[in-house]
Structure formats: C-alpha cells, structure tokens
Amino acid sequence: MMFDMPDVVKKNMQAWFEREFALDGVLAAGGGVSATSVFAGYAAGEFVLASNEEIWRSIGETVQAVSAHGAPTGEMLWGFERAVLCTIRRPDGAWLGVITEPDLRDDSALALRAKLDAFKQQNFAG
C-alpha cells in the first residue's frame, strides 16, 4: 500500500479525472492514491454531493475492507437502486470510483470502458 504518494501524483490524478470523466451518463468520479488519501475528481451538476471528499474516503475504505476478505477487488460493480458505482483498484494502491446512471447507452458505456482501462495503465507520476 502507498500512503505517502507525492502530492503531484494526486494532483495529476485529480486533473485527469476532471478531464476524462465528464461523460454522458457519468454522475461523479473520484479516487485516491490510497484508501485514505482521496479526492473528488468530477461531479455532474445534479450530483454535487459527490464533490464531498468524505464520500470518496468512505468508498475507498469500503473497498479496502472488502478486499481483506479475499475477494478480487481489482474491479467491482456496486449495483444500487438508482445508480451503479464502479470501483477499480490498481496494484500500486491507486483507485477510482465512478458513479453512473443505471442504464448507460452503448456508446457511453464504451467510452467509459475505455477510460477505465486507461486508468489501469495511466502513469500519474509524470
């Protein structure tokens, strides 16, 4: 686990999230360089609540708690009544959460899939 990632990584990640996740159907996105060092990366107008970092901290801690029980938490889909939360956790400890509408259009889902795959390989240190 990486608890002392430089601030620049976190800033780069946050900028990347703000830029990349303003997608149709995406309500909010956030993440962190560890379960506790978090940021709110993007929140659609109708979902300003998700700009609260505490929400993302709670999500990060939840994913960490679940992983302690042996489940593969590399990629998880949390199906709520009115939305879906997708969380991805990289081996270096960086993670993201994206909240979307429950039924994404095909093109939106494909665009989001591309961003999620990019996150898994993105170098935020540079």
Place this chain on the structure above:
Amino acid sequence: MEGRRMFAPLLFANPIRTMSAAIPNRKTVLFVDDDAQFLELLQPYMERLSRGEWEVLVASNSGAALSTLNSRPVDLAVLDVHMPVMDGVQLLQLVHRKHPQLKKAVLSGFVDEACRTRSLISGAELVLEKPHDASGYEALFAALNELLHTQSEQGFRGMLRKVGLEDIIQMECLSRHSLILEVVGRGNRGRLYICEGALVHAEFGQHSGEAGLQHLLSLTGGEFHHRAYTDPLKKTLESSWEFLLMEAVRQRDEAVGAAAEKAAGEALASAAATPSVELPPLPVEPEEAPAEIHLEEPAPVINELVVCSSKGELLYASQSPDPHERCQLCVALMEAAARLQPLLPLGSLERVEFVSVSGRMLTRLQDGQAVFLRANDV
C-alpha cells in the same frame, strides 16, 4: 493434333453466324490455340453444334486472347496449354487473376496428371484432351456447354466461427439482397424471407413474425442455406431490419440475464427454508431460460453458491471451498451497504459484482440475506 484432320470433312459453311445475334442468352466462348488452322475449323463447327447459342471467338496467341477478354464480355475461355512464348498455364493464371469470374477450361493434345493438376490449381474448371473424331468433338461441346450453364458460385465458401445468425442477416440486409435464409437448428426448421434488404417474414417451428425471428436468433448453432426468393404466403414483419434485429437480440440478452437471476432467486428461496448444512453439489448444467426462449449454451454455469444471513450465519453452501470465509465477505458487503447508503442518494445496495479474468463473483443482498455466486464468464 491429328484429330482435327479427321474433323475437316465435317466442316461446311456456317449459316448460323448471320442469324445468331437474334438468339437470346447467347454465350460467348473464346478458344485460344496457337494452331490457326485448328481454330479455323473449330469455330464454325462449335457454332453449328450449339445451334447458334454460342458465339465462338478465336485467338491464336496470348496477346490476342487478352485483348479479346479485355474488350468484350466472354463467358468461357478454352485454352491450349502448349503454346509458345507464354504457355497456356501461365496464360490461365493471368486470365484467372484478371477475370476470376470467367469460366475457364483447358484443351490440349496431351494431358498428363501434372498438366491436369497445374491447370486445375491455376483456375481451370475442366481439363480436356483434344478429340480425335467427330463424336469426340460432340462430347467436347457437351462438356463445355454443361460448364457454361453451371451456376457460378460467386463469393467465398468456408467456415466462419463465432458468427451469429444476426451477423449473416445484417450482411444480407445491408447488401439489399432478396433471398430466403433457411435455418436448421435445435431440431427445428426456420425460414427468414429477405426482400431487397428488408425482413418481410420469419418462421421457426410453430412461431412466425417477430416471435419466429426471436426463436431463430436464439439459436446458438445450426446450419443455414440460401434459397431463391419467393414471396411468403403472408408477410409478418414490417419494421426496419435494424429495429427487428435489435429488439430480438435485446430480448435474447434479457433471457440470458433472467436465467442468471432465476438461479440466484431460487437459491435464495431454497435457503430461506433450508437449515444450515452443507448440501450436495449443485448440478452444473446451465439453467434454462424462462418464458418461451430456450437457450442452448449461454446461461452461466454456477461453480459456487453460498447463502448467509445478515449476521453471517451460513444458510446454504454448495461447492464452496470455504463457505465461512464467503459468509464473512457477505457480512463485509452488508456493512459496506450500511455505510454507503446514507452517504449516497442512490437507493439501497442490491448487488455487488467482482469482475476478474477467471470469472465473476456476484453477491446479491436481499431481505437481510446475502447470496454469493461464483460463475464462469459467459
């Protein structure tokens, strides 16, 4: 070459040439041979045998043959393989590259196995020896005439794997073809009528119209054949092919999802009435989809199933290597739900799915219980 000498007395003035233009569906046949005399004899004789249905062209070298082929439509080219400069096989290869749809035959004074093989590989559909008498030329005419009237098989033949029927239908519709797609699968026979790229009628077993199309598209394997288009007795499809295909595929996908949901629901129901004991393994056969659509393959195979209460009590387990650890995971997820639900205005947490390359784990939270499923990826 002696054969043509015997043939000479049969020649006579060709009266057909002058009236032949009026004959419909006339075929044009080009004979290529370096022996000009042979061609001179052959040309009128073949036209006579054809009763004017052939227009016979001749060329005594490769250049003249190519020039003729480039300047006008020809139905069949008959080449001698033994020619100077460019032998017949080379000419055959060149012609085959430039005119792949043209029917080609080889006619030679001596045909051995090597020549036959080279010719067939190079695009010839018939390899014939030059006849030595009149009856031989009649046989030659009959063989070439048969080849001329054999339906050309255009396009490619082969096997495509992982191609769904919807892909084939889409190709036919996009190409605006008219045909009947006859499909055999699951012991039933179905037909899809496509008229100028529009789906006009579908039938499969007892079903017709959109239901018939759905049943056709629910097939995961089988055979199909193209048939010439004829109007169906009744046209049962009216919407655009794009809509019909999308709708049928959507309903098929929903049936697959329903099969998985049904498996989880049944496990949950049985768990409510089941004491906490380790039960025998579940059969691993795919669950059958509900409603009318029956699926042969796509339902997921469940490799592990655990049901527990909100307090982590094991209610049911099957094929689980460590059911108590799974119970702890379910409790962690229920605690996560309790933590996240007040923070996020998203409603209750109903399911959590773990996606990995080896398969999927799904935990469904419902009525104070959790059902954990591990299934192969479908």
